[in-house]
Amino acid sequence: RRKRFSRTTFRCVLVGAKGAGKSALMSGLVGRPYDTPLPEGATTAAGCMMLPEISEGGDAAAEAVRGGSPAALLLSEVDVDAGSGAESIAAAAGLESVDCAAFIFDASSAESYRVAQAALGRVAEWSARTGAELPCMMVAAKDDLGMSEELAARSSGVCASLGLEPPVQASVRAGDTSAVYQRLLAAAADPGAAVPETETSRAARARREQLLAYAKYGATAMGVLAVGVLFYRLVSSSSGGSSSGDSRGGENSKADDGRPIEDAAALRVASASLRQYK
Template identity: 25%
Template sequence: MIKSPWDEAPYDDAVERTEQRDLELSAFISQWALMTLLDPAQSLAYLRYLGYTGDPATAFRVTRKRSLDVKKKHTDRHVFQCFVFGPKNAGKSALLSSFVGRPFRNNYEITSNQCYTVNSVEQRGGIKKTLILHEIQEDNVKEFLSSKDSLAACDVAVFVYESSEEYSLKRASELLMDVAREGEESGYGVPCLLISAKCDSQSYLKEIKETKMISQAMKIGAPIHINVKENNMNGVFRKIVNAAEQCHLNIPETEQGINKKHYRQLVNCSLIVASVGAAVAITLTAYRTYAIKKAASS
């Protein structure tokens, strides 16, 4: 009997399970979506093992490039991957655990860089989309972003910080800047959201001014405030999916990126003016030539 790949990382704790560690249908479908994303060849192999005899090309749905989705301001994807960034002890793991119904734990545990959770998220009209959360450890961000394709598989990124810790917000904003810069350089810019974890009324008042400045400077939305311990999630997973669907919005911009964009616009305008000027000059020259020939023949 073939061994199930879902008994090992990163699949073993990626979905919600029953008390007997079994999978319900929705969890099974979510788990399959995760395996297809991470290892399509393995997914197809197990599909054949289960009896699928159809054309492999029809087994998977291939979507268009994200860059085209951004240009079209629309995506028809049904599975979205969200990269979860943030400093240590900010609440990243708690966010992932809450997504699959695991209870909050006070003790902090270091997680591996292969930490995923996946579940379906019901949108307006009862439409369900599959959301995959992938936690990126703070210590691994630099190495992770060193690959030019590091953001290629990302549909949306969130940056979790602890609202009561000034350093946590500062570090989250630095990570946001790193991802924004990599997105501009690689062409894989993605929608980004700030998530204020462990939120309470006192810390909310302290952070609101700083986060407003960050959001305005980076051209992204205001933070989403949650409190996992009190199960106050503020519709965060639905908002993450909404951001992924509205793929042309909330893409952060650095000052360098904005300057480059303005420079390209200036160059394009100059080329247009030059082209128009050249066309006018050619037209005038042709007219003068015609007028001279006409005068000479009369």
């Protein structure tokens, strides 16, 4: 997933309960009427292109322009229910091979939202546990049917707790799907975007930051120790040199301040290393 910036084709899976509006959303994203079944071949409508099926799953593809270059979203869908576990969702949706996952719910149905929320939470934990870093988002489909203020607040709150933007509201019947496409493409194309934050991922990040801090302090301590050792050698060498300097007639080369050149240079190198670690 870290190499996605240079790609122009991205795989996205739509996850949700039956009747949430996944198939209609796929139709809308490729420019077809919401109540028209997706065809098996290729066709063009409303400035978007549906590519031929590329897998047994019956994927559809919406094609548009991203940054001056063609970009295609390969879409597939999977039905889940409130009891679907993370591993079963991951297997059914092929999460290890997709670039983002959208959790779809019927904006007028609290039960549909409950299923999508549960699936999102389980997939977010799966992503953190496996290190998949899968971008996720929520979509409130059938927005023309209306969403209650309570459900809007609940869904936005859940997304905020995971560090995600509020659900995208979409109505295929009203032809309002552009925001969904843009969010899907942005999440799929950017390897660091829209990855849910869970307790597991926060704990892992805290451990990494702690290890980095320990490494920094350790490097600083080693630098201080190195300077101390070299300073001790310098003092010892200078003391020894002053007692024997007269008998040797000044044979040793010394720096301007009277210190042996080798020790003075070593001290400068150690001091520079210490400043680098601070």
